[in-house]
Amino acid sequence: MATRKQESKKQEKGSGGTDAITLLKRDHDDVNRMFEEFESSDEDRKFELAAEICQALTVHATIEEEIFYPQAREAIDAEDLMMEAEVEHDSAKYLIERIQEGELDETQLSAMIKVLKEYVGHHINEEQRKMFPRVKRGELDLEAIGRELLERKAELESELGATAEDDSVDADDEDEEGGSGRSRGGMAARHKA
Ligand SMILES: [Fe+2]
Numbered sequence: 001m002a003t004r005k006q007e008s009k010k011q012e013k014g015s016g017g018t019d020a021i022t023l024l025k026r027d028h029d030d031v032n033r034m035f036e037e038f039e040s041s042d043e044d045r046k047f048e049l050a051a052e053i054c055q056a057l058t059v060h061a062t063i064e065e066e067i068f069y070p071q072a073r074e075a076i077d078a079e080d081l082m083m084e085a086e087v088e089h090d091s092a093k094y095l096i097e098r099i100q101e102g103e104l105d106e107t108q109l110s111a112m113i114k115v116l117k118e119y120v121g122h123h124i125n126e127e128q129r130k131m132f133p134r135v136k137r138g139e140l141d142l143e144a145i146g147r148e149l150l151e152r153k154a155e156l157e158s159e160l161g162a163t164a165e166d167d168s169v170d171a172d173d174e175d176e177e178g179g180s181g182r183s184r185g186g187m188a189a190r191h192k193a
């Protein structure tokens with residue numbers, strides 16, 4: 001986990017792309033990659049990936065809602081578009097909560113991740129094809145917004161990452177009990193924490 005985060009931070013700095021839209025698109029690509037990996041993973045990895053997908057989407061939705069959407073809303077005259085985006089976030093959050101709290105078997109988890117992938121895919125398309133181009137034509141300081149997004153993202157990741165690490169310590173203690181139950185327990189424990 002830590003390694004993945006360190007790598008992604010290095011990438012963000014190294015590639016020089018720190019404007020808000022580049023950063024948000026990079027999040028979209030990251031989560032799409034996780035959805036792809038999910039499909040070809042074994043059961044244990046699926047539970048790990050589901051937790052990672054839920055966390056990545058939660059962080060992404062939060063920084064959009066707290067920082068990007070309010071400024072985009074001011075900059076573009078498209079309340080219908082912004083409202084749709086918020087409704088789409090709410091639908092995704094409903095599924096994310098069910099995934100995080102549930103004692104799911106692999107079939108149930110796979111079904112929920114499949115539907116979440118469809119919701120998120122549609123939403124990402126709407127943002128990238130409709131919202132972002134309009135925002136780009138507006139007069140926002142996308143570099144400044146990008147810095148705000150990065151700062152808040154790091155904060156949220158360390159808050160949520162700390163919770164995830166607590167869970168993984170618990171999971172290691174139960175290591176002898178076997179694989180798949182461990183992942184499910186971890187996700188449920190995170191929700192209760
Ligand atoms: Fe969004």
Ligand SMILES: [Fe+2]
Pocket residue numbers: 024028060064124127
């Ligand atoms: Fe997004």
